[in-house]
Amino acid sequence: MNIPHIAIISSSIRTGRNSHRVALFFKKYLEENKLATVEMLDLNEYRFPLFEERLRLQKNPTEAAADFAEKINNADGIIIVSPEYNGGYPASLKNVIDLLSKEWYHKPVAISTVSEGSFGGTQVITSLQFTLWKMSAWTVPAMFPVPEVTKIFDEKGNPDTSRLDEKRVSNFINELFWCIEAKSRMKKPE
Numbered sequence: 001m002n003i004p005h006i007a008i009i010s011s012s013i014r015t016g017r018n019s020h021r022v023a024l025f026f027k028k029y030l031e032e033n034k035l036a037t038v039e040m041l042d043l044n045e046y047r048f049p050l051f052e053e054r055l056r057l058q059k060n061p062t063e064a065a066a067d068f069a070e071k072i073n074n075a076d077g078i079i080i081v082s083p084e085y086n087g088g089y090p091a092s093l094k095n096v097i098d099l100l101s102k103e104w105y106h107k108p109v110a111i112s113t114v115s116e117g118s119f120g121g122t123q124v125i126t127s128l129q130f131t132l133w134k135m136s137a138w139t140v141p142a143m144f145p146v147p148e149v150t151k152i153f154d155e156k157g158n159p160d161t162s163r164l165d166e167k168r169v170s171n172f173i174n175e176l177f178w179c180i181e182a183k184s185r186m187k188k189p190e
């Protein structure tokens with residue numbers, strides 16, 4: 001298998017958002033180490049309207065929605081970067097999860113949660129994993145919580161290497177890649 005193609009969903013559309021720093025970090029990390037080709041799916045750029053119906057049932061889907069679906073479909077694996085808002089993940093993220101259907105099926109998904117406080121947004125994990133499980137996505141058994149995000153990453157996603165544990169990064173990515181590889185083997189003819 002060639003290097004995988006990864007789509008990173010940057011979920012926060014909040015003015016002055018910080019979790020996007022983590023999305024930028026993963027993009028750079030994967031590209032600079034030549035581990036994957038990467039597509040950034042920035043929900044702040046898409047600015048989808050509030051969910052009304054699943055894409056497959058829409059009569060006149062927008063180009064943006066079709067584009068998003070195609071990019072999820074074409075990705076070998078997904079990294080979701082999600083902030084924690086009041087113990088959950090943001091509405092912007094639920095908005096796009098509900099929009100799609102078959103695109104999530106057996107899709108390897110790794111979750112990175114982000115907070116400005118000291119717990120790294122970990123309360124997001126169970127609700128987000130449950131929703132993705134309901135969609136038959138393949139959530140990988142690894143997490144990458146980022147506490148005190150503005151102390152670890154600058155606005156361009158460059159890490160303070162004294163605060164970032166590189167081993168945690170590679171473990172997280174390797175779990176995702178393992179699932180991608182396992183899925184690709186299942187597809188091979190006998």
Ligand SMILES: Cc1cc2nc3c(=O)[nH]c(=O)nc-3n(C[C@H](O)[C@H](O)[C@H](O)COP(=O)(O)O)c2cc1C
Nearest residue numbers: 012014017018019083084085086087114115116117
């Ligand atoms: C509406 C709202 C609720 C939040 N709730 C939590 C929370 O429950 N736990 C937490 O650690 N941080 C919470 N935060 C802080 C976020 O972790 C912080 O904004 C962080 O930078 C990630 O979100 P961002 O990408 O939108 O900046 C909240 C922020 C907002 C705007």
